[in-house]
Every structure is written in C-alpha cells, then in structure tokens.
Amino acid sequence: MIVVFSEDGENFKSAAALAQSLGEEIAGVAKQELKFTNKLYVTDFDEDVVVDIVSKESPTLVIGGDTKRDKTVAARVAARLRAAYAPSVVDLKSQGDRFVVKRIGYSGVALATLTLSKPAVITVGKGDSSPKEMQTQVIRQEGKGRVRVVERREGKGTVDLGSAKIIVSVGRGMGSKENVKYAQELADAIGAALAGSRPVTAEMGWLPEDRQVGLSGTKVKPKLYLALGISGQPQHLAGMKDSGLVVAVNKDKNAPIAENCDYLVVADTVEFCQEMVKRLKG
Amino acid sequence: MLADLLIHPRLVRVEVGLNVVVGFKVVPDETLIKVSSGKLDMNVAVKISTYDKNAIEEAVRIKESTGGKAIGVTVGNTDRKTIREALSMGVDEVVAISTQYTDVLGTATAIAEEVRSMNPDLVLFGETTTDGSTSGLGPMVAEFWGVPVITFAKSIKLDGKVIRAERSLTPVVEIVETELPTVVTVTGEINSPRIPTLRQIMESSKKPVRTKEFKSSPMASLDSVEPYLVQRKRIVLEGKTEEVVQKLIEALRKEGAL
C-alpha cells in the first residue's frame, strides 16, 4: 500500500503520478475530491488527523507533498512508523526491498543519494507529470487536533511563486525599498510574479516574507528567473536552481550569481528596469 | 519520580521558571563548501547550523524572562568549540551525544530519549539544518515524546502553560495555540541571535557539558554526496544599458522565454 497526501491539489497530483508509476494499491489524503487514488480521505487537513490517517494504512511507502505543512506531517508519520525519511526527493527508484532516492542537501550545493529501507516516507515537489484518473472511493474524515488555529492570514496580495512562469526577484542591490516599484513595473510588463531574496524580505521588509525565494522561503522553477541585484548566496541559489533560464542584473561582475546565471547584465538595476519597460511597451 | 529529581535536580519546577531544551547541530559551514575538480570539498570549518542559533537565542530569552533553565542537546559532531558558543550565548548546560553517521530518525530517537528523561516544558529546534535540510527533527521528536508540535514559528508568546505562535507557512501565516509541553521549530525571522561578550565566553567554560554515545542503526543510508550543479551559459552582457537591454530582449525572445 502506498499513501499519497498533500494539502495542495497540484502537489497531490505529482505525488499521485509517482505512486501510480509504482503499480500498487494507493490511498490518498487531500483537502478536495481528487480521483487519482483507489481510495481518498478528504479532510480539512489538521496535522494530527492526517498523521493518524496515513499511519493507520500501514503503508510501505508514503509520498507527501512538499509544502511546509506536508513536510511536518511526513516527518511525524516517519517517526510513528519508524520509517526511513527523505523529504524533497528529486528522483526515486525501487530496488527490491529498498528505495534509492536523490535529494538536494547542504543548502543546495550537494546532491545526495540515499538508500531507504521499507517502509519509507518521502515528499516530492510539484511536477509536470499528471496522474491518470481512477475509480476513487471517497471517505470524509474530520477531526480536531491538539493545536488550535486561532487566525489564518493569506499572504498579502498572495502569489503562488511555486507555480509562476516568470519571476522578477529583487535583492539588496536594488538599492532601496522605493526602488522596488521599478521591479514591480517590469514584472507587470512581462506578466511576472515579484519575489525577493532573504535580506529584502525577512530582514529589510522591502517585500512581504511570503515573497521570499530561497532555502527558507519558496523553491521556485519558473521558465524565466530575473535576479535583480541579488548577489547569489547559497541560501538563495538553493531556491531558484531549477529555473529554466536565469538572467542576473548586477553592477558587480564578481558576485557569485555570475557563475549561476545564463545571462549576466552588468548594469544598474533601476536603469535596467526602466529601459526594459520602455522597450517592451514601445 | 524521586529518581528523576535526583538525576536532574535542576529541572524541579519553580513557579514560573520554564525549562527549555534546545536542539542544535554542528554542521560544516555550507558557505565554505567548494566544488573542485567535480568533487565537494567538505573538509571545512564547522558552525552551529544557521536557524539553530535562532532556536538557542529564543530558548535563552524564554529562560531569562521566566527564570528557568535552558539545556542544549546536540547529536553527531560534538565539536567543543562550537558547543561552547552555545553555552556563551546563555545555554546553561549541553548534552553532547556523539554518534557515527545517523539519519534524522536516529537523531530524533537520541534526542527524544534525553527529552523524556528531562521532561521540559518546551523543546525548540531550528526550522531546518543547513546540511540535511529535512525540517524533520522537531516533528519527529514531538511524535516520539507524544506532545504537539508547531513548526516554522516566526514568533512565539507564552502565557502560563499556553503557547501561541505565528507560523510562517508560505504564503499563509497561521496563528496557533496549544498547551505545554510542546515542540516548536523556529524560523530565522524570530530573532537576531546575540553575540556573546568575552566575559560570557569566560563563564561558558564553567558550564557543564555531559557527553554520551548513541548507537544508531539508520533507516536511510547515505550512499554518495556529489556536487549539485546546474550548468548555466554565463553570457556576460556589458556596455550601455540601452544596448545590453536590447541584446537581452533579443536573446530572451530567441530562447522563447519572453
């Protein structure tokens, strides 16, 4: 038995697609009715409740989504089942009574290969592969856990960076909070989501924290990633390494981002934004 | 019960004093790891994992404001100089558990054993470590210890036995509440770790470090670690802004990215 779960519908799909490729009976846990598993528990996703549901299925493999809540649940399930645990897996192979997985470590500089004994718990990010529809037995299961939610705030002007196709991302090199508007104009002109590095989101407050790209923020994989005035610390690179095309704009040719981009534009970030907007509109 | 008191007299509860256990990990400084000739050079200086420092800071603040104790637990590399840094920051004592390679489940098992015997009010961890980056340790310890867990807390408030935390669950922020004892993992936003003074560093040498060994039989074995490289084109566009922007737009159109 494989159990698939995620609080995020899209992420549930990628996890289910992986589960289907292994050809076993599949149970799912999701917030909404999704028909990709043999049976599905629909729940409002209290963590205690989900941990209970998943563990009770006695799975040989659990595939969770990659959201922060999913990872919290997955780790608890691993502890309860005394199972091998590997989150944010990028590759999985079944080898007899073991799984061989690959995942990124050391803040994005290393690719680790691990062998997991069964049972195993992994999490996977969103992907392109879509699962096939199945006859699904739906079971509703609600419950209250020990941690009460007092208030829930969606991030201000929430954008789902995780599924954005183009991202304009700003760093310290943008100069000031006022200058961020130029980046916003550029983002609007090319239909991009606006994001930022850790210093400008968490430390300097130029952008809300939910716009943070990086190890402690969101991992993104847009087709185009425009890094404006971002020096390219490992923490940040870890969050954008899977982008299709990376363009960096920086005054300093010497910044680490220069080694990690497809195009390095040596320019002032504000001038760059203004010029881009002018050309694209004109 | 009496036996517990004899072994850990410092954990006898006072009226308000909260006893906090904080887990921290000694890791290679990831900003020093280099790729040379297609291999990772991991033989670099070690440090307290970034967000674990925030956890230590938070533990010390809680201890200071409530008049309790803060006890550090570390598993794996028990580098003395790094442990002393935690003590200098204000942790009262460190339990240093040395072990061969272990997975996060093994680490959680070792820490949970300690936590059970100390029976604290609160256990804190960083949201993730900079080496394994599993974010799994806090939830696992909570599961083993049988208490609730709040992950990715960017602020916490204590009111008697009730803990309220702001969870940063990108893009959602949740304010949650539960009763102590509990496990909390903290994000880097929660505080700025203090820089100990020389006198605090002096005092740290008098604080106890208890060393232990833990035999682990990991469920996840590490087969290999190789550099994770994404080859980029690294084309440099230099010159007048108008010209480079023109060139870039052409290039992006050609690539089908615009």
Next chain:
Amino acid sequence: MNLLKRLGLNKYEVGESHIRVNVEICRSCESKPCIAVCPAGTYEAQPDGTIVAHYERCLECGAALVACPYGAIAFKWPEKGISYRYG
C-alpha cells in the same frame, strides 16, 4: 582570468567600508603606490587625482597601509571580511 573573477572565488562578508582615504592628500600624490601594491585592485585613481577605495575587494593584507608614503590611508580591520578556505 581577470582580477574580479579571481576575487570572486573568495568568500567575503562585506559590511561598512573599513578603509578611509584622505583624498586631499591623494591629489598631490604623483605615484600613488597604493594602486600598484594592492593585490586586490582596491584603489582606483579618479580623473581629479583622488582615490576611490573598492573596500569590498580587500584581501586584508595591509600592503596599502604600509605603502602609502603620506599616511593617507586609514585602515581598520573589517568586522567580517574575507574568509580563506585554503590560506
């Protein structure tokens, strides 16, 4: 490999400038040995004869400090600065 690329191999944590140059003295300095001696190309002459210090490149060797014949370079060690991996 050009100088900036070479410097880019190093780990820096750059904060405030730790180098202060008394540029009035530089105006009357013909030879500007700081430019020649600094292995990091930290000191750059301006058309008006003054010097700009690209402090973020500094390898903290101290050569400019002893090479300036007029004591125009005031130098304190940066709080973070460079961390060599090999040394």
Next chain:
Amino acid sequence: MSFDADVAVVGGGLGGLSAAISAAKEGLSVVLLERGAYSGSKNVSGGRIYVHSLLKLIPDALERAPLERPITRETYEVRCGDRRVTFTFQKRNRDSFSVLRAKLDDWLSHEAEAAGVLTSFDTQVTGARREGGGITVETNRGEFKVPLVIEADGVTAPTSRYLGIRRLTPEQFMVGVKEVVATKPELPEDEGEAKVVLGLTAGLKGGGFLYTNRESVSIGFTVKVESVQEKLVKTSELIEDYRESLGIEGEVLEYSAHLIPYMGYRGLPPLYAPNLMVVGDAAGMLISDGFVIRGMDLAIGSGTIAGQVAAKLREMNNFTRTDIYQSQLEDSFVMRDIKAAWKSFKGLSNPRFYEVYPQVICDVLDSMFSVGDRRLLKVAQERLRKEGLGLTSLARDLLWFT
C-alpha cells in the same frame, strides 16, 4: 585590581595558538581572541612549515595535523627572460611539509580548545590601554582586563601600535600574492616539491614560489613593498603571467595575499614591553636567505616560549618582567637562527641579486652551451663590466650570501 583571565592572546594563528596552548598546559587561564570566524580564515602562507617546533608542542602532530605533503624535492630556478637555470635537490628526510593555513590553523585551534584554552572567534580587538597594573583590551565583544597580553596579531602588529610602541615603514615588509590551483601533482603520494623562482618579477625585489599540496599546488610570489613603490608594477597583474610561466593548468580555487615581515635581526621591533610579549609575524620573525623561507616554525617556537614565560611571570607575581621572554628567545633556536640568517638577509637586500646576477648566470650558461671559443669567465667579466661591476664585488656579494 581584579583581572578577567591570566593571559589574553591576541590572534589565533600559529603563534598565538602555540602561546595559548603552552600557557594553558602550565595551568594558566587563557583567552584567545581571533578576528576571523575560525583560525586560519585570515591567514596566508606560501605554504611550507618546518615541523620541529610544532613537534615539540604537539609530539604526535605528524600523525594528526592536516599536513599536505612532505617536501622531498627542492627546486631552484633562475630566470632571465625566456632562459632558465633549474636544479632540483632530492632528499628523503621529512622535516618540512606543504600546508594550507585555513586547515592547519583550524586544526591547531581545536587542539587549543582541548588543552583548555578559551577561544573567542569573530572577535576584533579595537584598542588596548594600560590600566590598573595590566592591559585593558578593547573588543567588539566588550572590554577585557588582563595582567599580560601575548600579541600574535600578525605582521601589522595592531596591539603594539595601540600601545604606542611600534610604527610601520615600507622597507620592513614584503607583499605576498598567491593562488591555489586544483591540479594533482605528478609525484608519488608521499613526496612533495618546493620551488623557488628568481628573476621573474620585472625588476622587483622578490621571488616566486611553488609548493605541491595533496590535490593542488600553491603558487605565488613575494616582492618588497618599497620596490613596488619604486617600480609601480601592479602586483594584481603579475600572477597570471606567473601561473602561465610555470605551465600550470587547472581550476583556480583561491586568490589570496598577505604581508610578510622583512626585518632581519637588526630590524626586529621591540619584542616585549611590561605586561606584553610579541610573537611570530607581529614580532617580525622571518628567515629568508634566498633558499629557505621560514616563518611558521618561528611563530610556533616564539609562541611556545611566550606561554612558558607567562607561567613563570605568574609564579613571580610580576607581569612586568617580560624581559625574561627576550632572554629566553635569545637562548632558543628562534633568535639563534634569525641572527645566523642576518648576513644573507643583507645579501638579499642588494639589488644586484635581483637585477644583475640572474642575467650574468644565464649569460655564462648560454655561452657554456653554445658553440664558440669564448671563455666563460671572459663572458662574465664583459657582462659585469657592462653593469659597472667588478668580479670582486660579485665574489663579495656571493660570499655574503653564503
């Protein structure tokens, strides 16, 4: 007056760590202040340590220290334009090793911790003043009062300058520029090469070096600061040519630079003051005779002695008698060797050594290996006459040198 510790050691390089270890072994309470995030993070050496003094401090260091390769091949190369004279001397003794300071110093700092030294990293000394019979050290982590400071803060000796007992002048220093290049030396695992190159630096007083490490080579050059002042050659532009001239290919891993004391016995700064002892680079301790360049063993040696003297001073309960340090140094290999190198030190200060002799040597050899009947000495004489030198001054220079 109450103090925070018996000794504060300023600087966590080899000299400071050795002082701290030897003082801690004598039972003193020692605090070591290091500006970098770890020991070695601010240090650069060409890369060879003569291990005798390290082995006195840590007897099993050969088994445990992160040494790169034993130096079993000494190569000397004289260049004049595209002509070169090279000779290699091979030996089996293992008295010196190539090292990388970020690894070696970090290791020794862990040894210091184990010996009971309290190390404080990311700690910057911003000032020092005399107060209440001791020295108050001002840092970014607060002030610290001690009866005794061991200064090991490197070549620019800030502590001595804060206390007003030292000024820096350009003729006292060389600037060293270095690259570490990833390339596996074509040598057996247990062999290593050290190379000195003379006549490469565009008329600058100085020389090049190469040391083979386990998986890399350290290359670079050192030039006198006053000579750069004079010739105005950009040190930042020399390294590329040098790497190419050595024929070394491989990924450059690191680019670094450091100032090197070049003072000689007579030029040494004050090595002590009441409540203060100065060790290693800060004390200008370097031996360079054109063949052997030593600094690390002197730092460890002087540091070890300073630590022992610290214990003696505490016993005497008189921390002003730091003159004992000077006299113990005089009786040790440190001063004996620095004194002995004085002659060749002066020889190396002679500009002819860098400008004329490489040419002469190449000219002589060129004629030796050419068809013709011109006799060697005559060639040399002609060459020297052109330079306005007599054979006697050549002989005299060479005698000074050896």
